[in-house]
Amino acid sequence: MTKTETHRADERRFLDERGSAGPLAPNGLNPATIMEKAVRERIVDSYFYKEQCFAVNEADIVDRVVEHVDFIGGVYGVVQKPTPFLCLAFKLLQLAPSDAILEEYLKFGGEKFKYLRALAVFYIRLTRPDKEVYTRLEPLLEDGRKLRRKGRNGTSLTYVDVFIDDLLTKDRVCATSLWKMRKRDILEDLELLEPRVSPLGNIEDLLEEEDERIKEEENRDRYADDSGSVRSMTPIKADSSDNMDVDDLEDRQDRSP
Amino acid sequence: MSNKGSAYGQAAGDTDFRKKYDLDEYAAKAKQREQDEKEERKARWEAKMAGKKYYKPLDGSETLTTARNATQDMSKMVGKTMLVPAGAGVGKRGRGAGFYCEHCDLTFKDNLQWLDHQNSPQHLRAIGQTGEVRKATAAEVHARIELLWEREQEKKREQVVTLKERLEVHKEREEKEREEKRKKRKELEERKRLEREEELKKKTDYGEDVRIEGEHDEDDMMAAMGFTGFGNTGKK
Numbered sequence A: 001m002t003k004t005e006t007h008r009a010d011e012r013r014f015l016d017e018r019g020s021a022g023p024l025a026p027n028g029l030n031p032a033t034i035m036e037k038a039v040r041e042r043i044v045d046s047y048f049y050k051e052q053c054f055a056v057n058e059a060d061i062v063d064r065v066v067e068h069v070d071f072i073g074g075v076y077g078v079v080q081k082p083t084p085f086l087c088l089a090f091k092l093l094q095l096a097p098s099d100a101i102l103e104e105y106l107k108f109g110g111e112k113f114k115y116l117r118a119l120a121v122f123y124i125r126l127t128r129p130d131k132e133v134y135t136r137l138e139p140l141l142e143d144g145r146k147l148r149r150k151g152r153n154g155t156s157l158t159y160v161d162v163f164i165d166d167l168l169t170k171d172r173v174c175a176t177s178l179w180k181m182r183k184r185d186i187l188e189d190l191e192l193l194e195p196r197v198s199p200l201g202n203i204e205d206l207l208e209e210e211d212e213r214i215k216e217e218e219n220r221d222r223y224a225d226d227s228g229s230v231r232s233m234t235p236i237k238a239d240s241s242d243n244m245d246v247d248d249l250e251d252r253q254d255r256s257p
Numbered sequence B: 001m002s003n004k005g006s007a008y009g010q011a012a013g014d015t016d017f018r019k020k021y022d023l024d025e026y027a028a029k030a031k032q033r034e035q036d037e038k039e040e041r042k043a044r045w046e047a048k049m050a051g052k053k054y055y056k057p058l059d060g061s062e063t064l065t066t067a068r069n070a071t072q073d074m075s076k077m078v079g080k081t082m083l084v085p086a087g088a089g090v091g092k093r094g095r096g097a098g099f100y101c102e103h104c105d106l107t108f109k110d111n112l113q114w115l116d117h118q119n120s121p122q123h124l125r126a127i128g129q130t131g132e133v134r135k136a137t138a139a140e141v142h143a144r145i146e147l148l149w150e151r152e153q154e155k156k157r158e159q160v161v162t163l164k165e166r167l168e169v170h171k172e173r174e175e176k177e178r179e180e181k182r183k184k185r186k187e188l189e190e191r192k193r194l195e196r197e198e199e200l201k202k203k204t205d206y207g208e209d210v211r212i213e214g215e216h217d218e219d220d221m222m223a224a225m226g227f228t229g230f231g232n233t234g235k236k
């Protein structure tokens, strides 16, 4: 008989191990200090964490996401309450799920439950080496499902691919400072990564088409009668009417609704 | 990629040792148990005298801890809590106003304190749990996703059914209301028609004559009294 493998039900030992010889995440960071101290304290003091994250294992995480997560975010409201999303991410830091389990969260579970995928990509960004972050997250940039996000400034709309893009390009997401990954082109130069082929095609071509579209539109404005088929020929639609956060608009790709 | 073991590289070695018993050891164990029980009674007594809680030390018979209301163990937490009516007493020891834990004989004034207690090693020990949670494998995670997805689909199907039912009821009610309105409209039309007919009848009674104020008053009165005119009575 082999001994059953277990986790501690609470986080005490996990947090006690910070700074000492606790096991490190695959990217070399101490999982107990990946989130900032003030945020960790808010999490372990929160009712949601105490009630819903105690004695939870890797399978129970899915229950909690399905039942309790309907927005992403770090802390919100006047008292900077940690979101269930962030609490569960903290729990994952403690549970240290294997790669096989993360695949389940990302693919099989992620197809069904978009917030499970969002949680998994966030966790992978926090704990995995940069090469792995790119290779596991980039294929999911085709996921255009909507996500709600709660922050200090209220609720806003985002998308799974935009969230992943944030994780790949921003310094801080969901009240957590993201460790500095090497840029993609550096990893390409080191031949650690193959150049990425966007599902939309070559980005240069897209930009050229965009330029052409603008020119044609100018022409159309000049010769008012000459409208018609121009718009339908262009693959990129103007997004200026979208009232999203300014930082979300960066690098936003065209997507079908 | 392994299903088991921590991704952080914690050793997942087999720490079980094969235990060998012989009769001497068995007897020694029994003696030890007797001794332990005696000590426990003593410790309990001392704790009580000192006004402290007594926690039974771990003895290896404890069960693993499981998450609240997780899909696989819905019944686990049922019957473990009891709400005591306010005014039954004050203070943390013993039964009092608030949330009472019968295992630890303690009362807590609010649900946050209660929750802290439920999660505490002392409480877990009192209910015979180790505070250790079994790790899930990737296959178990997969199965859980499937289960939850099925449950969500079932919920959606039920919602569709209730939505359909609600639409059906709504349609029926609208139909009824329309019918009601149609009836009222018809009644109104009927009444108007009758009034018009009445009007028409009066006009035919008097023919094309223009009534002169007071001219037929006498006739009208006679008619009202049952006579149709002088002289007619004679004919009868």
Ligand SMILES: [Zn+2]
Residues within 6 Å of the ligand: B101, B102, B103, B104, B105, B106, B117, B118, B122, B123, B126
């Ligand atoms: Zn208790």
